[in-house]
Structures are given as structure tokens and as C-alpha cells.
Amino acid sequence: MKFIEIKAPAKINIGLRVLEKRTDGYHNIYTLFYPIKDLYDTITFEISDNFEFNSNLKVTENDEDNLIIKSKRMLERIFNKNFNVKINLIKRIPAGSGLGGGSSDAAATLISLNELFKLELHYEQLLSIALELGSDVPFFIKALPAIGKSRGEILEHIEIENALPILIVIPNISIPTREIYQLIKPKHEYYDYKEIIQNNKFNYSLMREKIINDFEEVVFQKYPEIKNIKEILYAEGAIYASMSGTGSTVFGFFDSIDKIEKVKECFPPEYFCWINNPQD
Secondary structure (H helix, E strand, C coil): CCEEEEEEEEEEEEEEEEEEECCCCCCEEEEEEEEEEEEEEEEEEECCHHHHHHHHCCCCCCCCCCHHHHHHHHHHHHHHHCCCCEEECCCCCCCCCCHHHHHHHHHHHHHHHHHCCCCCCCHHHHHHHHHCCCCEEEEEEECEEEEECCCCEEEEECCCCCCCCCCEEEEECCCHHHHHHCCCCCCCCCEEEEEEEECCCCCCHHHHCCCEHHHHHHHHHHCCCHHHHHHHHHHCCEEEEEEEECCCEEEECCCCCHHHHHHHCCCCCCCCEECCCCCC
16 A cells, blocks of 8 residues: 545534643543544645655645644654655644644544554554644544543543534634633533433433533633624524634534524624534
């Protein structure tokens, strides 16, 4: 095999509790990761004589902050060899939105290079490497619905069959994650996500009553525009709406595509709006 094309999906966080600050500077959290498979970056990897990186963004092979390049470099350090590939990234997931685009790209790189160069890394090894790249990266190794604990890397995969469309709304606001974490006050409490899943389906009324994103309180004060998005989603018929992660993405579950098409018209054209329709 000399060529791989992979789709790196987005994710939303359904609820996010910050339980405590750790001695290593990170926080222990409790969240439900939910993949948005229809919104994805496309990445191709082709074995080559040299390393080359191309993208529809302004990124080059010299950008060592890019998570795709970081992932490649990490594998090269582990195996003490160069992996010469041509990489092409078509970026669709908005950057800085909390949808995990960079983390997903990193996981896709680990998966693809592991297969392309026959590195024989098993799942647990990939998880360990992924965590060094970022707290969200381990989730994307499988990108299946999962309860995330600790930094988010301890994953319990769960069966969920969501039949409702989701509207994702992203304003032109980039939220500095580190700064927001410094403002958060750990709550030391959470509601078991398995309680809101009955017969492999969400109980949306329980979600609305019980599931909380601790960051909403802080983010809504600093960025009332994001709070307004959530209020509009509920006013226009969302069954459950929430900010995802530390923002700025807000999402809502609706019982019909017609309602979603209507609510999309409430937002300025410069907003990024995406419909995830499980019926497609």
C-alpha cells in the first residue's frame, strides 16, 4: 500500500463537567464525546521520496505547530526513522471552534502512518501516543460515542442511535481554551451519562434537565453572542441545545429538518451553520 485517504470527523461534547484541577496543570473532566461524521477534514498520505505538505489552508511542511506534522514527527522520534510522505489536507472543520478538527487530524495521521508503514502499533499504544499530542486526540482514534474521563483519554464507548438532526452554529469568535480553564471553578460532581441513554437512544428531556456544560457560565458572561445562539435554538424548537466543549460552537437537536432550515435563517450569513442529518 502506498496511498491512504482518510476522513477526520468533527465531534461535539454533550455536557462537560470540570471535576478538579490536577497536579500536572490539567483538569479532570467528565464528558460525552459524540462524533459528527458528516463534517470532516479529508487527508491523503502517499509514500514519497521526500516530505511534502499541501493544504487548502496556509500551512507548509515547516509549520511545526500543525498537529498533523507534530504527529508525524512524534512517530519518527519513536521509531527513529523518517516517514517520507506527501500529505494533502482539505480542511472543512472550522479551526478554533471546539469541534476537535486539529485533534481529529492528529489521530488520522497516527492511524494512517501506522497502516502505511506497517508500524504494528495496537490500539492502546496509539492511545498513549495520541494523549501526548492533546487531550481530545485519543477519542478520535476510534471516533465512536464515548464517555470521557480523566483528561478525556479514559474512554467508555457506548451504543447510541441518534435519529434526530443536529444544527451546529459557530459565530466568528475564537475562544482561548487555556484562559477559559483558568476561570472555571471545579464542581466535583456529575450526572451519569448512561442514565440519559435508554434502549440505545437519547432521552432528550433528561438531557435538558440534567446535562450541564460547566463552561457556559463563564463563556456566556464574556461572550453574550454565544449565549444568544443557544437561546435562539431553544426559542425555535430545539429539543436540547448546548455549547460544545469550551466553545464557541453551539448545537441543537431538532425533531425535523424543516425547523432547522427555518432557524438557520435567524443567524448572520458569516456564521458557520452545519446540519448533521442521520437520515442522509
